[in-house]
Amino acid sequence: MISRKTKYVQLLVVFSPIFFLLSSCIEKLDFFDEDQEVQLVIYGLLxxxxxxxxVSVSKTSAVGLAxxxxxxxxxxxLTxxxxxxxxxSTGSGEYILEGFAAIEGESYALEVILEDNVYISKYEKMPELLADDNISFEFNKEPFRTETPESVFTVISETTLPSSSDPIYLRWTVEETYFWPLLHFPGTGFPPPPPPPCFISDVIEPDRINLFDGSGSSSRIGNFxxxxxxxxxxxxxxFFVSVRQLSINREAYEYWEKIKIVINNQGSLFDIxxxxxxxxxxxxxxxxxxVLGFFEVAKTKVTRVYTTRADVPFSLVDPCQYFPSIPENSYPSECKSCDARAQGRRWTNTPPDWWKFD
Structure with missing residues (x-):
């Protein structure tokens, strides 16, 4: 029987590319035991x-840590x-290439040199096709994190495939960005200027892998x-939702399909x-x-939709409603600090360039 500690270590190794973010045939999954050596994890998206x-470069931990x-x-x-x-290098295991765009038809590879070892990916060609995403959302009462109905926000895409006989493989990621104002306390005498608002971003369901193989589809329209x-x-x-469609090659699709299989097969004694x-x-x-991870080359586009309070059919409680009779130190910290509100999520005081709504 696999011990709980061993299983936890295994899960970390499986999810390492997703944590940092995320061959033409499906290869056999290689199993390992609790004596497995520390492994290098490289993931890049171009x-x-x-x-x-x-590009992120990391090493797994033999003791079950991230x-x-x-x-x-x-x-x-490399081209x-x-x-x-x-x-x-940003100094945290993340490496960036500013203002670069891959060219359609060109092939690219990733080279990582570490401790006199040279790691190189296969050359991956930039795909040529994209699909059309019509993004919508729903608010429903349904079981989600528990067995009882909860208030749930769902992002949906009606996707139309291009009229081409060439195969297309798609992956989607979904990110939220919402506005959060901080309380402005008048004070005495000359009041201070109001604090800048927070724009807080996070991935929606980071462990969900959205994939579609259009190579064998008989329909040009799908709902996901x-x-x-x-x-x-x-x-x-x-509250904005940014849906990024990634048109990827078959090898990348098969890599993420294997990741998805492992994620979906961990709850039963009879699972892989x-x-x-x-x-x-x-x-x-x-x-x-x-070597774990993948170097992915993707043709991409982003579609955005947004909601306002008027769209939400459920009651929402504002924890930061201001009352002059309530002292400043009685308000929650999330009302006074972007960092406290974000709780580790990305945030900024500057609205994104695309932050526009009616």
Whole structure:
């Protein structure tokens, strides 16, 4: 029987690429025991948008802790035409390439040099096709985190495939960004200026993997649930949902399909036990070393929708409603600090460039 500690270590290894974010045939899943060595995890996503391209490099822990970022790697993007672009380290295991966009038809590989070892991915070609996403949302009462009905927000896509005989493979990620004002306490004498509001972002259902294989579909239109979350006071103010469609190649699709299989098969004694999923990155000198993660090249587009309080059919309680008779120190910290409200999520005081609504 697999011990609880061993199973936890295995799950961390399976999810390592997702935590940081996230071959043409499906390879056999390689199982390992609790004596498994620490393993390198490399994940990179390259898109055709002029944006910050990100690669994460980390190592798993043999004691069941979350993977630790590797700070001293040298990370470069290679092109099939012979160019090389260096990523810059942020000091936390994340490496960035600013303002770069992949070119349609070009092939790219990732090179990571660490401790005199050279790791290189297979060359991946930028896909050419995208589908059309018509994004909508629903508010419902349904079981979600418990067996009893809860107030749930659901993101849905009606997706129309391109009229092409070429295969298309899709993956979606869903992110929320909502507005949160901080309380402005008048004070005495000359009142201070009001504090800037918070714009708080997070991934909706980060462990959900949204995939679609259009190569064998007989219909050009499909309906997909892309994400769910509980309704709370985040919906008191404008709440944006950003759906990123990634058009990927078959190898990337099969990689994420294997990750999805492992995630969905962990609850029963008769399920396949968690296992590391091997991607497209290897040690040039030691092909026997197991390297986790994947270098993904994707054609991408983002579709956004937003909600306001008027859309929400449930009662919402504002914890920061101001009353002059209530002293400042009686209000929750989330009413006075973006950091306290975000609780580890990303936040900024500057609205995104796309923050526009009627």
């Amino acid at each position: 898109t055709d948008n002029f944006e910050r391209q990100i 993977p630790m970022g590797v700070r001293d790697a040298r990370v470069s993007l 099939a035409s012979g160019d090389k672009y260096r990523y810059n 649930v892309l994400g769910k979350r509980l309704v709370d006071n985040s919906f008191l103010y404008p 036990p968690p296992a590391p999923v091997i991607g497209n990155i290897s040690n040039v000198e030691d092909q026997n070393e197991i």
